[in-house]
Amino acid sequence: MRDAAPQTIYLKDYKPFGWIIDDVHLTFRLHPTATRVISRIRFRPDYEVHHRPFFLHGEDLKHVSIKVDGHDVDPTYVDGGIEVDVPEAPFNWEAEVEINPQDNTALEGLYMSNGMYCTQCEAEGFRKITWYPDRPDVMAQFTVRIESTAEHTPVMLSNGNGLYYSQDSTQPEGPNVSIYQDPWPKPAYLFALVAGDLIAHQDTFTTMSGNEVDLAIWVRPGDEDKCAFGMEALKKSMKWDEDVYGREYDLDEFNIVAVDDFNMGAMENKGLNVFNSSCVLASPETSTDANFERIEAIIAHEYFHNWTGNRITCRDWFQLCLKEGLTVYRDQQFTADMRSAPVARISNVLALRGRQFPEDQGPLSHPVRPESFQEINNFYTSTVYEKGAEVIGMLHTLVGQEEYAKALDLYFDRHDGDAATIEDWLKVFEDSTGRDLTQFKRWYSQPGTPRVEVREDYEGDTFTLHLRQSTAPTPDQDTKAPQVIPVNVGLLNPNGDEVMETQTLELTEEEQTFAFPGHATRPVPSILRGFSAPVILNHDIDNDRRAFLLAHDTDPFNRWEAGRMLARDSLLNAIIDGNDPNPAYLDGLKSVLRDNSLDPAYRALMLGQPTQSELAGLLHEAGHTPDPEAIHTASEALRDAKAAAFADLLPDLYTANQTPGPFSPEADPAGKRALANAALALISRTDGGRQAADQYASANNMSQQLAALSCLLDAGAGDTQLAAFEKQWAHDRLVMDKWFSLQIMQAQPQDVVATTQKLTQHPDFDMKNPNRFRAVMGVLSLHHAGFHDKSGAAYALLADWLIRLDPLNPQTTARMCSAFQTWKRYDSDRQALIRTQLDRILSQKNLSKDTTEMVTRIRGT
Known part of the structure; x- marks a missing residue:
């Protein structure tokens, strides 16, 4: 220890x-x-x-x-x-x-996973191998x-x-x-070694200069049939990096190894990528569409590190965002090109708001480039990765595609073989574009999520936007200076036609005014198109305006955002005042669902609604104490309202988006399955799960089978299918992770703790396996109403298991502690219950420094 x-x-x-x-x-x-x-x-x-x-x-x-x-x-x-x-x-x-x-349960350095030797040396694992x-x-x-x-x-x-x-x-x-x-x-940290009884799925790739590279995905016997998709994703990544960034692979071979016990998703070791099995193994029978998309993105991410992380690495761990932020941005670009760009962007923003915004606004807030740390493993955070990628995206927006490409070429030429810094990265852009990036650099040093307040004026034929930026104090930094914020804006006329295409406004001062003359009628602005900056937009508009943007906005992100805002408003009014769901939201959403010209995956996202944790954060910001039970009740009521309002539309929507024939994980059929399964989830609220039972019985792929089982459990049925699912997939560790998770996700709030406790007694629950631990304890923390049950039983249960895990795997333990980071949002009774558990964790003898740092920061004073 x-x-x-x-x-x-x-x-x-x-x-x-x-x-x-x-x-x-x-x-x-x-x-x-x-x-x-x-x-x-x-x-x-x-x-x-x-x-x-x-x-x-x-x-x-x-x-x-x-x-x-x-x-x-x-x-x-x-x-x-x-x-x-x-x-x-x-x-x-x-x-x-x-x-x-064999005794290295921390899974850092050289350790064993089911008889196989493997390594994980990032960030500081090599020191466990030799001096x-x-x-x-x-x-x-x-x-x-x-x-x-x-x-x-x-x-x-x-x-x-x-x-x-x-x-x-x-x-x-x-x-x-x-x-x-x-x-x-x-x-x-890029050293790797793997040894064991492995079988290779092999292929080759010819680089743009004609070099033939031997490719292999190494797996345990029995997993050979789950490698084909990963291999194709690797080859697509290699070709894309040549076409878009001009980066060619530089060794004679490239190996990937699937490892069952791995703290992270994957690791970019030079020429020998080590992957968590869940991030590379895939087949139609065992993997959902979300699994396929995630695998494609992670394989791309680790491959792209060959240049942005390996050939050019970071000088010290404070510069972690240099390699991770840039590589996340690159894998996001790749996913947008391989799949639906609007859906990819919305998915990225959902992840940012769900993970990074709470981090930025709570006790774990830190700059994209931290100034200090105690345990570097605790800074593999959403701020470094996702917000770091947003910073790259803003820079790309500000300089434009042509200048971005020139700057990247200069970066690779100037720093190949270097251990570089953020200063080196920004200097490349300054030298290439002539821009002064001194103020832009604040994005790397200033934590917190900026807010941009918008006020409109219209006089004569001139429409004016008044923008004001501010950032709330964060731990260790009270005063915030103005940042460079690119705000993409378009204008629509009252008929819904676009009268000004997207322009990028550069907000650099605390307050600025932007005028748009020549409009005979007052235009309707579409602000922060494409989510051009990681900020919170405060724009006081009514639901009629939101409904207008939902119907007419030409920017896919802002059209989705308008629907999201209507859903948020409806839910918050239900929670605070007990109001019924907003008819304007339901009517607008119905028109979107009827529009067959829209991507099915996009319409499926439209059917989603804000998470209960997000709603708790919004209530807290508005000065209300979140009540998890009331939030859960309102969220379920809105789903019921959708099921009733769309009753005449859902059966046709479900039928029209079936994908008969051989399974394909590509974007188009995956989008259709997403929409069909979203419709099924609402149908199951009114038919008691009959349609879902039929789908479960006939499903020939995991996307359809798991979605049907989820709908059955949500409808209060599915015990028979749940038992059958376990019997069918008991031999497959990755599918069984899904079986564990699903039962907790679909449990009623009052049953969550009992369900979780029962699953920890299951013979296949293994706390030493990070995937299995996260499948149970991680999902417990994500069930908002269940985790925050007023009894505090879930808090105690998670703390019990974190205390058990810490001596074995401090890294996974510390990361799981973030489940408590939003504890000060809630009422005094819940705060006292959580504080007790945090203090109990801290009181443990020989607590790891990983967990000590995390809990101390969360606990505060």
Whole structure:
């Protein structure tokens, strides 16, 4: 266990490492409990920044020997590693350590997953493998030799190109040795090793310069039939990166490995991507359309890291958004090109508002580039990823496509092989475009979600918009300076025709006025088109205006947003005043559903409504104390109202969007299934689940089967099908994750805790597996009314399991603690109940520093 007394690390204290590494040779002699790691490294002083002492990171390493220039030396053990006396000249380092992969339940460094060796070294896992300067600005070429005497590791992989493969028993090295060499310098966090009984799904890709790359997705026996989609997604990603960014793959082979036990979604290790099985394995029988889309996006994301993260990495972990924000933006562009661009944009905004906005407005708020941290794993956040991507998007909007492309080319040319900073990134744009980005840089240093207030005037033939920006105080930063906010605006006439195409207004001051002359009649503005900035728009318009925009706006995002605002208004009025659902919302939505010219996936999104957690946040902002029971009741009543209002439309909508024939995960049939299943969810509220039972019985793919089962449970039926589903899929761990989650999601609020407790007693519940733990405890925290039941039982239950998990897997535990981050929204009784659980977690002996930091920040004072 790590030291539970966290120490704060500051960006301002950054110092370069004082030595340069010419090359690294690693030998692994694999053993489940006693793996030997031998490192041979050539160091030389970096005289420009040279300083003492010579320090290497290390954690949980059993020392065997250390030699400097062939002579034995004794290290001095210090916090986080060792110090060693070394010459003031180039020297050869050789160290041997022993590690225990089998007992490494934290899933960092080298560990075992169901008999397979695998690694996760980002952010600071390599220090659990051997003594090394485990920091991203130290880059070197690696040669890796893997040895094993066990028959169950016939496949042994590492970064780069294979010089010798263990499968070839005719070679003089023998059948249990693999040797890999990575010609590209990389930091230690990108190191990877996988060894086990694996089968490859193979293919090739020819790059734009004619190089043929060997591709493989490595899986356990029995998963071979779930690789085809992932392989096609990889090839699409490689082609897209060439076509859109001009980036070509740079090794002879590219390997992906599916791992069952993995804290994250996937990892971009150079040439050897390690994936959580749920993020790469897919088949029509076992995966939903949402799974397919997520897999496509994650494969793209990790592949795109080859240039934005690997070839150009980050100087230090404060610059994490440099690689993650840019790569998320790139994978969002890819998804928009592969699928429906409007649907992709709306989905991105829903994720941002659902995860990042609460983070930005609560105790976990931090800048896109933090100034300090105690545990870097706690800063793999939505702010770094999703808000970081929005910052890139704003920059793209401000400079335009042509200038963006020129700046990116300069970035790759100037910084290839570098460990770069946000300053380097912005300097590229300044040099390329001539813009001064000093003020824009505040997006990286200023936390919080800006609000843009809009006021309209119309006099003579001139329409005027008055914009005012403000950002509320956040922890550690009370005063906010004005930011650069691109506000995309279009104008419609009262007939619904567009009279001004989208223009980008640059809001740079606290208050600004923008005039639009030449309008004989007062136009209707469409503001923040495409969600051009991650802000909260305060525009006081009535429901008639929203209904007009829902019917006529030519911007798909703002048309959806108008419907969303009508739904929010209807729900808030029901919660606060007990009003019935707004007829204007239902009528407007009906017209959208009838419009067959619209993408089915877009209409399916239109049928959605604000989450209960979002409504709680809105009530809190408006000065009301959220009542989870009232929010749940109003949300269910609106669904019932939709089912009644659209009763004549839903059967035809359901029938017209069936997808007979062979299953395809592509965008068009997936969109039709989304709309049909959204219609089925409303039909099930009036027919007791009869249509859903028919769909469940005839379903030939997981999208249809799981949707039908969800509708049945929502209708208070489905016990028979739930049991049948478990029997059918008991052998498939990823499908069983769905089975666990669905029961909690569809439970009535008063039954959520009992359902969760029952599932934790199931033989297949394994708290050590992050996917299974999240499928139960993560979903418990997402069931708003159930989690916030006034008894506090759910708070105590989650805290119980977090306390159990922390000694085994601090990283997953700490991230799950964010379930409590909005606790100050609620009434004093609920606050007291949550405070008790936070204090109970903090009182645990030897609590990890990961969890200590998170709970301390959430708890506050």
